[in-house]
Amino acid sequence: MVLQTLDSLGPLHGYAIAARLEQVSGGALQLNMGTLYPALMRLEQRGLLHGNWGTTETNRKARFYAVTPAGRRQLARERRAWDRMAGIIHTLLHGEP
Amino acid sequence: MRQGNRMRTFREWIHRLRGTLVPGRRDGELEDELRLHLEMAAEDARRRGADSADASRDARLKAGGTSQAMDALRDQRGLPWLEDLVGDVRLGFRTIGRDRLFTVSVTIILGLGIGASVAMFSVLNAVVLRPLPYDRPDELAILATHDIAQNQWDGTSVPNFLDWREQSTSFVGMTFYRRTQVSHVTFGSADGPQRAQEGLVGPEFFELLGATPILGRTFARREFERRERVVVLSEGLWREQFARSNAALGQTLSIGGEDHVVIGVVARTFQLPTSDTRLWRPITVLAPLRDIARSGRDGDGIEVIGRLAPAVSIEQSRAEMSVIAARLREEHAVNRNRDIRVIPLFEHVVGSRARRGVWLGFGAVMSMLAIACANVGGLLTARAARRRHELAVRSALGAGRSRLIRQLLAEGVSLWAAASAAGVLLAYASIRLMLVYGPPVLPRMEQVGLDRAALAVTFVGGLVVVLLSGTIPAFVAAKADAQAAFGTRSGSSLPRHRLQDLLVTGQMAGTLILLVGAVLLAQSFMRAQSEDPGYSAENLLVVRIDRPSRSAFFREAQDRIGRLPGVIAVGGIKQFFIRRNPDQRVTIEGREADPNEGPPRLSVDAATPGYFRSMGIELLEGRDFDERDLASGAPHVSIVNETMARRFWTGESAVGKRWIGGGSPPKDGRWSTVIGVVKDMRREGLDHAPIASAFIPDLFSQNFDMTIRASTAVDNLIPAVRREIRSIDGSLPVTDIATAGGRLSERLGGRRFETQLLVVFAAIALLLSAAGLYASLAYQVAIRTREIGIRSALGARRQLIIRMVVGKGVRLALAGTALGVFGAASVARVIQSLLYETTAVNPTSYAAAAVVVLLVAAGAAWVPARRAAAVSPFTALREA
Numbered sequence: 001m002v003l004q005t006l007d008s009l010g011p012l013h014g015y016a017i018a019a020r021l022e023q024v025s026g027g028a029l030q031l032n033m034g035t036l037y038p039a040l041m042r043l044e045q046r047g048l049l050h051g052n053w054g055t056t057e058t059n060r061k062a063r064f065y066a067v068t069p070a071g072r073r074q075l076a077r078e079r080r081a082w083d084r085m086a087g088i089i090h091t092l093l094h095g096e097p
Numbered sequence: 098m099r100q101g102n103r104m105r106t107f108r109e110w111i112h113r114l115r116g117t118l119v120p121g122r123r124d125g126e127l128e129d130e131l132r133l134h135l136e137m138a139a140e141d142a143r144r145r146g147a148d149s150a151d152a153s154r155d156a157r158l159k160a161g162g163t164s165q166a167m168d169a170l171r172d173q174r175g176l177p178w179l180e181d182l183v184g185d186v187r188l189g190f191r192t193i194g195r196d197r198l199f200t201v202s203v204t205i206i207l208g209l210g211i212g213a214s215v216a217m218f219s220v221l222n223a224v225v226l227r228p229l230p231y232d233r234p235d236e237l238a239i240l241a242t243h244d245i246a247q248n249q250w251d252g253t254s255v256p257n258f259l260d261w262r263e264q265s266t267s268f269v270g271m272t273f274y275r276r277t278q279v280s281h282v283t284f285g286s287a288d289g290p291q292r293a294q295e296g297l298v299g300p301e302f303f304e305l306l307g308a309t310p311i312l313g314r315t316f317a318r319r320e321f322e323r324r325e326r327v328v329v330l331s332e333g334l335w336r337e338q339f340a341r342s343n344a345a346l347g348q349t350l351s352i353g354g355e356d357h358v359v360i361g362v363v364a365r366t367f368q369l370p371t372s373d374t375r376l377w378r379p380i381t382v383l384a385p386l387r388d389i390a391r392s393g394r395d396g397d398g399i400e401v402i403g404r405l406a407p408a409v410s411i412e413q414s415r416a417e418m419s420v421i422a423a424r425l426r427e428e429h430a431v432n433r434n435r436d437i438r439v440i441p442l443f444e445h446v447v448g449s450r451a452r453r454g455v456w457l458g459f460g461a462v463m464s465m466l467a468i469a470c471a472n473v474g475g476l477l478t479a480r481a482a483r484r485r486h487e488l489a490v491r492s493a494l495g496a497g498r499s500r501l502i503r504q505l506l507a508e509g510v511s512l513w514a515a516a517s518a519a520g521v522l523l524a525y526a527s528i529r530l531m532l533v534y535g536p537p538v539l540p541r542m543e544q545v546g547l548d549r550a551a552l553a554v555t556f557v558g559g560l561v562v563v564l565l566s567g568t569i570p571a572f573v574a575a576k577a578d579a580q581a582a583f584g585t586r587s588g589s590s591l592p593r594h595r596l597q598d599l600l601v602t603g604q605m606a607g608t609l610i611l612l613v614g615a616v617l618l619a620q621s622f623m624r625a626q627s628e629d630p631g632y633s634a635e636n637l638l639v640v641r642i643d644r645p646s647r648s649a650f651f652r653e654a655q656d657r658i659g660r661l662p663g664v665i666a667v668g669g670i671k672q673f674f675i676r677r678n679p680d681q682r683v684t685i686e687g688r689e690a691d692p693n694e695g696p697p698r699l700s701v702d703a704a705t706p707g708y709f710r711s712m713g714i715e716l717l718e719g720r721d722f723d724e725r726d727l728a729s730g731a732p733h734v735s736i737v738n739e740t741m742a743r744r745f746w747t748g749e750s751a752v753g754k755r756w757i758g759g760g761s762p763p764k765d766g767r768w769s770t771v772i773g774v775v776k777d778m779r780r781e782g783l784d785h786a787p788i789a790s791a792f793i794p795d796l797f798s799q800n801f802d803m804t805i806r807a808s809t810a811v812d813n814l815i816p817a818v819r820r821e822i823r824s825i826d827g828s829l830p831v832t833d834i835a836t837a838g839g840r841l842s843e844r845l846g847g848r849r850f851e852t853q854l855l856v857v858f859a860a861i862a863l864l865l866s867a868a869g870l871y872a873s874l875a876y877q878v879a880i881r882t883r884e885i886g887i888r889s890a891l892g893a894r895r896q897l898i899i900r901m902v903v904g905k906g907v908r909l910a911l912a913g914t915a916l917g918v919f920g921a922a923s924v925a926r927v928i929q930s931l932l933y934e935t936t937a938v939n940p941t942s943y944a945a946a947a948v949v950v951l952l953v954a955a956g957a958a959w960v961p962a963r964r965a966a967a968v969s970p971f972t973a974l975r976e977a
Contacts, residue, residue: 015133033131033135034168037170038169038172045113045173046105063130
């Protein structure tokens with residue numbers, strides 16, 4: 001899901017995604033290849049991502065992943081759900097809306 | 098939202114499923130991606146200031162190992178458990194393939210068992226289990242007249258039918274058809290005139306049964322009222338005469354000399370009144386409706402079908418019809434002694450004998466299957482024992498128990514696949530053979546095909562069998578000695594042997610039961626076949642003559658055919674084989690009819706002079722018919738058979754005695770005088786006792802059977818006879834011409850088939866048991882080689898060892914035989930109804946079967962015994 005958020009930034013290749021996530025989370029989220037790539041494959045199999053071979057700025061062949069419309073819809077859903085959940089918990093813990 | 102999620106999961110699964118068969122993204126491509134990741138990670142690290150070597154190493158540490166990542170990717174790409182399974186199955190096939198003798202044996206044995214079971218089950222389903230193809234068939238029933246006094250079945254008359262229909266409330270509808278024994282017609286075809294069984298039906302016949310025609314329509318009311326010449330065809334006839342063309346509707350078919358318009362075709366599964374009915378016409382082609390309705394109440398020309406009202410049971414309808422029958426008995430004298438019986442249509446069509454026969458066949462096949470399974474189980478047990486070393490090694494190398502089991506199961510599946518393939522082929526072939534070569538003795542037999550239900554059942558059943566018989570022994574084997582296998586090679590392990598022994602004993606028992614069955618059926622068949630028909634069936638031709646167009650036909654035929662070389666005599670009889678119950682009531686001069694039973698009944702037939710000579714039977718007293726008896730105005734005469742003479746005129750000569758047809762003395766005083774007594778003939782078939790018969794002279798201007806006796810092989814005469822008949826009367830279809838011997842044999846066709854079938858099964862079972870015993874003993878000898886060697890070294894003589902092994906074999910066989918005898922005796926009652934003049938529990942048959950089994954067992958034990966005796970003590974001891 002986190003990957004989804006990231007992809008709003010446009011098509012990226014695998015390493016870039018991992019690097020970006022690490023940066024945004026301030027180092028807390030460090031994905032290794034054995035976690036990242038299977039997850040990317042899974043998202044692709046579920047139709048939320050679409051992968052394509054392309055070239056990087058340094059002219060290397062890399063596989064780029066982009067969000068699909070279905071992926072975007074799923075992202076929005078998850079975001080809403082998360083916000084709702086967070087709101088409820090916040091209310092429970094701090095006692096005010 | 099939930100559905101969306103499920104859709105995506107489904108999509109993922111599809112991709113992964115495809116991934117197991119065809120890897121969508123190749124390993125190389127995935128590796129490239131991973132390599133790039135590592136490179137870029139190293140670059141980043143270098144950019145941040147680490148030096149080159151450290152950078153790559155750090156990157157790799159942070160990002161994780163490539164091979165682990167590849168593993169995870171591969172797992173995600175396909176379905177790991179599925180891939181494992183496929184791999185196991187492939188391994189299973191390879192392992193099986195290596196052990197060729199074993200695999201072939203198991204495939205053949207199990208294939209035989211499966212094939213026979215599928216074939217038999219298909220027959221069972223088509224003949225016995227499948228419901229009739231009519232609308233709500235459980236509601237349909239035949240209403241038959243039963244003569245209480247003579248204990249015989251009869252047809253009924255139309256006035257009675259109308260009363261039944263009007264007075265009963267249990268039935269929502271009734272219809273009728275003409276009795277089939279008298280419903281043959283000649284119809285015109287491209288190949289000349291042909292004879293066929295037809296259905297002459299009353300109004301609403303097809304509607305009551307709920308039969309939908311596959312082309313056109315069935316009879317409408319107006320066609321009865323206006324006596325229109327219309328016909329409905331069977332699918333078979335439609336195919337033969339009109340090549341299944343839709344243009345057949347509206348065309349004409351010449352039936353009985355008159356043109357009829359084809360208005361419809363019914364499916365081949367529609368088989369009323371009989372399974373060989375080929376066309377249907379309204380009964381009004383014979384006479385107008387009004388006349389039919391007013392025909393004599395004492396007639397017996399029709400049979401009735403009724404449909405029960407939805408909430409009414411058969412018992413209720415029977416009760417009601419009894420009341421109606423009683424009422425009709427009182428109202429009309431002719432109905433005296435007549436009762437109405439209600440028989441479910443299924444019972445009538447399939448018949449209890451056919452049903453019993455098929456269930457018996459099914460039981461026999463199941464026994465054979467059980468024997469085959471036991472046999473295979475034995476083989477698998479032995480094999481599992483041989484492999485315990487291998488399994489132990491695998492286990493030590495880390496294969497989990499479930500993994501081992503899975504691999505064993507996979508082997509079982511491979512075996513099962515091979516055996517099932519063989520079995521299905523066998524089933525298909527045997528069904529085809531049965532349809533082509535087997536006699537059509539079973540009702541609905543033509544509808545037998547490779548049954549999907551049968552296939553499903555057998556596949557699942559076979560799978561269960563193989564898995565059980567493959568894995569249980571393997572379990573036992575593996576459990577017993579994961580450790581022991583690494584120690585000294587242990588000797589016999591009792592539990593395993595007990596299982597094998599049990600299996601062998603079971604096989605022997607099953608074999609004995611089948612053998613006893615085969616022996617009994619064979620005895621019964623041979624007894625039936627050896628019955629004297631009373632006439633000489635050698636060189637006797639029987640030709641059916643249907644409605645000759647000339648009244649002097651017989652005389653001319655007798656003359657011309659009599660002159661053919663080799664012909665001894667030519668005669669004619671109304672019906673060669675009696676198909677109806679004796680139903681002619683007679684009055685004997687000087688004897689009062691029994692007040693309870695009414696006038697006695699016997700079979701009265703018309704015969705020509707020369708008939709008895711052509712049949713090769715002698716007159717015991719008196720003389721044959723001759724010309725004077727045929728002259729008009731001549732006194733009525735008749736010839737009777739022994740049974741009749743014995744029954745009515747015991748102790749005295751029947752010649753000169755007088756009788757008359759009908760229930761009372763003749764009004765004009767003209768009795769029929771007996772002029773001769775003839776030897777009994779079995780005219781219903783070899784397995785029916787002769788009945789009281791009388792013959793009256795006739796020259797036949799209508800249908801009859803012509804009998805021709807020749808001095809030489811009579812088959813050669815057939816073309817000549819046909820030619821002569823055609824030249825006398827070209828309109829006659831001479832299709833029904835056969836030797837008497839052939840006809841008699843045909844009538845026993847059912848028994849012959851049953852016997853052959855059971856003999857084949859018994860033989861197979863015997864073979865299997867022998868093989869099973871041999872394999873088991875051979876294995877045990879091999880296992881106990883050291884022990885035998887020791888005994889031999891200690892001085893045991895060859896004979897002792899042989900006796901030991903053979904003794905074991907015979908002991909197992911004895912146990913099996915005892916069990917089998919018990920089992921066979923229990924099933925005796927079922928088989929009794931199928932036997933002719935043979936008791937199901939007669940000691941000779943059982944003893945014979947037991948002896949065969951024991952001898953075969955001894956023979957099977959002989960080879961391992963000799964091998965055991967040949968074990969040299971030195972080699973055996975060296976194996977330690």
